[in-house]
Amino acid sequence: MDPKKIFTTILIWLPSVIITLFFIPNALDKILHSSEMNKIVSNNAILIITGIFLLxxxxxxxxxxxxVIGTILLASYMTLIVFIHMYxxxxxxxxxLIVMATIFAAYIRSPxxxxxxxxx
Known part of the structure; x- marks a missing residue:
């Protein structure tokens, strides 16, 4: 294989991998440790459903x-988090920045x- 093509593929997927490394631990934390979280919604079932939604x-x-569907869902979720943090x-x-990075990563992979x- 051409080293340039491998390097280009790695660079194209790098932002998506970084975004994934943010969302997956966040989702697993919501699923596995929902009773220990001090969130605006204290219902364990809602936190577990949110974790499954994120996965x-x-x-x-x-x-x-x-x-496109995944980008819309992740960006919408993080936009809601932005509003909650503002509140x-x-x-x-x-x-x-995570909302912008999610959209940017999707655009890099599929312009x-x-x-x-x-x-x-």
């Missing part, structure tokens, strides 16, 4: 055919998916 959304994000007076800048189709 499914991350899987959709990683699969090329469903990258609670917490720092929300990192959450905004033609995000372009408008033209009818000539």
């Amino acid at each position: 499914i959304a991350t899987a959709l994000f990683l699969y090329n055919r469903t990258i 609670k007076g917490k720092s929300y800048e990192v959450a905004i 033609f998916t995000f372009q408008q189709k033209r009818n000539y």
Whole structure:
């Protein structure tokens, strides 16, 4: 194989791997340690459902055919987290960066998916 092609593939997938390394531990923490969390929603079932939602959304994000759906789900979730952090007076800048990084990672992997189709 061509080393340039391997290096390009690694660089294309690197942002997606970093995003995945954020969302998967977050989801597993919500599923496995839901009773120990001090969140705005204290219901264990809601935290477990949120963790399962994050795992499914991350899987959709990683699969090329469903990258748009996964990106929308992950970005929507993190946008909601941004609003919750604003409401609670917490720092929300990192959450905004995660939303932007999620969209950027999807665009890097599949730029033609995000372009408008033209009818000539």
